[in-house]
Amino acid sequence: MRPIRRQRLAVVLFLLFGSALTIGVVLFALQENIDLFYEPQKIVGGEAPIAKRIRAGGMVEKGSLDFKPEGLGVSFVLSDLRGSRFEVRYEGLLPGLFREGQGVLVVGQLDASRVFYAKEVLAKHDENYMPPELVDMGAES
Amino acid sequence: MTTSTSDILTVKYESFDATLGTLWGAGPEIGHLAAIIGLVAAIVLSVLGHVGAATRRRSWVENSGSFAVLQLVTLVVAFALLVHAFLKDDYSVVYVATNSNTLLPWYYKVSAVWGAHEGSFLLWTLIMAGWTFAVAIIGRRLPYQIYGRVLGTLGLLNTGFLLFLLQTSNPFLRLVPNVPTVGADLNPLLQDFGLIVHPPLLYTGYVGFSVAFAFGVAGLISGRLDATWARWTRPWTNVAWAFLTVGITLGSWWAYYELGWGGWWFWDPVENASFMPWLAGTALIHSLAVTEKRSAFRGWTVLLTILTFSLCLLGAFIVRSGVLTSVHAFAVDPERGVFLLVLLGVTVGGSLALYAIRVPAIRGRIAYMGLSRELFLLINNALFVVAVAVVLVGTLYPLAYEAVTGGDKISVGPPYFNRLFVPLMGLLAVFLALVPVARWKRTPIQLFRQVGLLLLASTLVGGVFFVIAITSDRVLNTGSIVGVVIAVTLAIWLLLSHGVDFIQRKGARPLGYLGMLLAHVGFAVGAVGVAVTSVFSHETEVRMSPGDTVELNARQYHFASVTTVNGPNYIAQRAKFDVGGISLYPEKRNYLARNSVMTEAGIEAGFFQDLYVALGEPLPDGSWGVRIQEKVLVRWVWCGGLLICFGGLLAVMDSRYRRLALRRDGLATAGKVA
Numbered sequence: 001m002r003p004i005r006r007q008r009l010a011v012v013l014f015l016l017f018g019s020a021l022t023i024g025v026v027l028f029a030l031q032e033n034i035d036l037f038y039e040p041q042k043i044v045g046g047e048a049p050i051a052k053r054i055r056a057g058g059m060v061e062k063g064s065l066d067f068k069p070e071g072l073g074v075s076f077v078l079s080d081l082r083g084s085r086f087e088v089r090y091e092g093l094l095p096g097l098f099r100e101g102q103g104v105l106v107v108g109q110l111d112a113s114r115v116f117y118a119k120e121v122l123a124k125h126d127e128n129y130m131p132p133e134l135v136d137m138g139a140e141s
Numbered sequence: 142m143t144t145s146t147s148d149i150l151t152v153k154y155e156s157f158d159a160t161l162g163t164l165w166g167a168g169p170e171i172g173h174l175a176a177i178i179g180l181v182a183a184i185v186l187s188v189l190g191h192v193g194a195a196t197r198r199r200s201w202v203e204n205s206g207s208f209a210v211l212q213l214v215t216l217v218v219a220f221a222l223l224v225h226a227f228l229k230d231d232y233s234v235v236y237v238a239t240n241s242n243t244l245l246p247w248y249y250k251v252s253a254v255w256g257a258h259e260g261s262f263l264l265w266t267l268i269m270a271g272w273t274f275a276v277a278i279i280g281r282r283l284p285y286q287i288y289g290r291v292l293g294t295l296g297l298l299n300t301g302f303l304l305f306l307l308q309t310s311n312p313f314l315r316l317v318p319n320v321p322t323v324g325a326d327l328n329p330l331l332q333d334f335g336l337i338v339h340p341p342l343l344y345t346g347y348v349g350f351s352v353a354f355a356f357g358v359a360g361l362i363s364g365r366l367d368a369t370w371a372r373w374t375r376p377w378t379n380v381a382w383a384f385l386t387v388g389i390t391l392g393s394w395w396a397y398y399e400l401g402w403g404g405w406w407f408w409d410p411v412e413n414a415s416f417m418p419w420l421a422g423t424a425l426i427h428s429l430a431v432t433e434k435r436s437a438f439r440g441w442t443v444l445l446t447i448l449t450f451s452l453c454l455l456g457a458f459i460v461r462s463g464v465l466t467s468v469h470a471f472a473v474d475p476e477r478g479v480f481l482l483v484l485l486g487v488t489v490g491g492s493l494a495l496y497a498i499r500v501p502a503i504r505g506r507i508a509y510m511g512l513s514r515e516l517f518l519l520i521n522n523a524l525f526v527v528a529v530a531v532v533l534v535g536t537l538y539p540l541a542y543e544a545v546t547g548g549d550k551i552s553v554g555p556p557y558f559n560r561l562f563v564p565l566m567g568l569l570a571v572f573l574a575l576v577p578v579a580r581w582k583r584t585p586i587q588l589f590r591q592v593g594l595l596l597l598a599s600t601l602v603g604g605v606f607f608v609i610a611i612t613s614d615r616v617l618n619t620g621s622i623v624g625v626v627i628a629v630t631l632a633i634w635l636l637l638s639h640g641v642d643f644i645q646r647k648g649a650r651p652l653g654y655l656g657m658l659l660a661h662v663g664f665a666v667g668a669v670g671v672a673v674t675s676v677f678s679h680e681t682e683v684r685m686s687p688g689d690t691v692e693l694n695a696r697q698y699h700f701a702s703v704t705t706v707n708g709p710n711y712i713a714q715r716a717k718f719d720v721g722g723i724s725l726y727p728e729k730r731n732y733l734a735r736n737s738v739m740t741e742a743g744i745e746a747g748f749f750q751d752l753y754v755a756l757g758e759p760l761p762d763g764s765w766g767v768r769i770q771e772k773v774l775v776r777w778v779w780c781g782g783l784l785i786c787f788g789g790l791l792a793v794m795d796s797r798y799r800r801l802a803l804r805r806d807g808l809a810t811a812g813k814v815a
Binding site for chain 1: 252523527530531534535538542549550551552553554556557560561624682683684729737739740750755756758760761762767768
């Protein structure tokens with residue numbers, strides 16, 4: 001029975017060591033790669049950090065979409081329909097479903113004057129679907 | 142006034158037509174009724190199977206098969222009637238009205254049946270009934286107590302699914318009296334060949350793991366988890382796994398050409414939902430191999446059947462409850478979420494409790510030492526389970542975070558997954574290359590010499606590749622080149638070691654062996670595709686007017702023209718791009734019913750690279766935002782997936798499973814537990 005016991009011990013130690021290592025690495029990687037979400041109120045109110053990768057969202061204000069005359073630069077205003085609004089600047093192609101008056105998510109950084117520089121713009125993929133981050137906002141408006 | 146015979150005939154015909162019309166008009170009600178009868182059949186099936194096996198009433202078990210047939214027939218009827226309602230544009234049915242439109246081509250009307258939650262779940266229960274039917278027919282010669290418990294468990298599961306369907310997601314509900322005259326149309330993203338085939342294949346895989354689960358439960362109750370049990374379970378698991386593989390592969394391909402980004406994997410929660418059962422299922426088919434050949438890992442294998450199917454249910458919960466942000470989650474409904482969570486809890490809790498009670502009596506006691514094939518497969522399993530854990534944590538972390546912090550929302554980005562997943566797969570590739578060498582029980586150390594030489598050879602090839610890559614004029618970061626070189630080196634090593642084994646193998650090469658080779662080669666092909674396309678692809682986003690030319694990686698992309706094209710239910714702006722002698726036609730489509738805009742990429746597919754052009758938005762001065770990409774070896778990603786799938790199917794056709802099917806009922810039934 002001895003070799004079997006030794007083998008069991010080895011298996012248990014291996015499992016313990018393996019899971020500890022996995023948990024450690026997973027937690028470390030998580031810490032590095034999570035993006036916090038902020039509503040327009042928190043962006044305007046100063047709760048959102050500056051020069052840190054974050055997510056934000058809101059409704060694209062009607063008439064705020066502005067294409068630069070050269071290149072792919074574009075800017076628009078996101079609002080929560082309750083008075084908090086902020087400007088987003090983006091360089092690149094907008095998703096097909098991006099439209100004024102609809103909810104979008106943006107991923108990027110805020111600068112010191114609270115302008116949001118987006119690296120990514122995500123639009124809803126169908127009209128029944130609302131990113132859960134924006135659901136609370138839509139329900140209250 | 143004369144009443145001619147023809148008039149009378151016409152009147153008669155009309156009244157006949159009216160009767161038929163009423164009958165047809167009642168299609169949704171009949172469909173609803175059929176689904177209810179299907180539920181009854183599932184309940185009877187569970188009772189006959191489980192009680193019959195437990196109380197040793199052989200006739201109960203033998204008659205349970207007919208209820209599997211009844212269940213399938215009723216659900217086919219229900220499904221066909223829903224298809225009929227779509228083809229006939231019966232907008233009095235809410236589900237049809239919200240997901241179809243008169244202008245939709247007929248094939249999209251059919252696929253729209255599974256384009257949203259209710260109909261796709263009806264398809265799910267139908268496929269479940271299909272698997273149950275298959276087990277009832279093919280498994281006839283199983284010992285009756287195993288047969289009864291497998292069918293009984295499948296019946297129980299479909300009872301849960303059908304209750305869920307009828308309670309929260311009835312696709313046959315009517316919208317009266319205000320029947321809309323036009324349907325709201327199918328989500329344009331889903332109006333595509335990919336959506337016609339992707340969900341049925343994916344569900345066949347998902348639901349198929351319920352058979353492995355049912356065999357696990359039957360084995361646990363019967364106290365029989367030996368090599369024979371593994372041999373019964375293996376073909377079913379392989380088929381489910383192969384379907385899931387091809388389903389995921391197709392999904393990735395669809396996302397690539399339909400979303401207009403040129404990405405083929407996003408680590409989106411819904412993708413992860415299908416990927417986790419695949420990872421666990423991969424561990425399961427390998428663990429089953431050990432249980433079949435060496436009668437070892439018994440407890441672990443049966444735990445994996447539970448884990449894999451639980452992850453399928455978790456996937457259904459993630460997709461259908463809308464708890465997580467996703468590209469293609471269904472609409473949010475708390476009631477559904479709660480129901481599915483209860484279903485998940487009962488299944489996982491019940492089966493784990495059964496496991497805890499039964500497994501101490503069942504465990505094998507076979508020692509394996511040193512560098513044995515058992516050890517290699519154990520490492521394979523450990524790596525896949527860690528991979529599942531990584532994906533699971535990354536997928537559910539936002540939920541946990543929100544719950545703990547009281548509402549702070551976060552998302553976990555793709556870098557988290559890539560950073561952890563890529564090294565895991567690299568490690569896996571190392572052990573994969575050693576597979577042909579490894580022997581059961583113990584591997585003589587000298588066998589490793591040859592595979593070591595092969596590693597040397599592939600490292601040389603990798604080195605040459607590195608030098609070429611680094612001296613070419615491309616501006617690339619050395620770190621990512623090193624990553625690709627490692628991937629390519631490992632892939633070549635794997636191919637060499639498997640190729641040499643194939644040539645040197647003495648005696649027969651059964652289909653099970655060939656299937657293993659094919660699937661492993663598929664892994665290598667896919668890994669090279671993933672690594673190369675991620676690093677060596679080129680991309681640019683530019684503003685272009687018709688007449689402009691842009692250069693990308695020494696290719697001239699000439700924007701020739703834009704024309705307006707009318708589709709059946711959309712109006713498109715179709716651009717023409719000339720690249721070399723080829724023309725690409727990317728489109729921007731406006732689907733009229735929903736007024737939603739879709740991008741259709743123009744793709745020139747090739748074995749070595751895809752040329753990919755997608756239109757962005759039209760800009761005020763008549764120019765367009767344009768995304769141009771050259772995706773190197775991107776097809777290899779999906780080729781790898783298909784090879785893996787074929788490998789899995791090939792292994793099922795191995796003659797030893799057929800011999801088993803033909804064997805008489807001679808096997809003694811274990812049935813130690815009543």
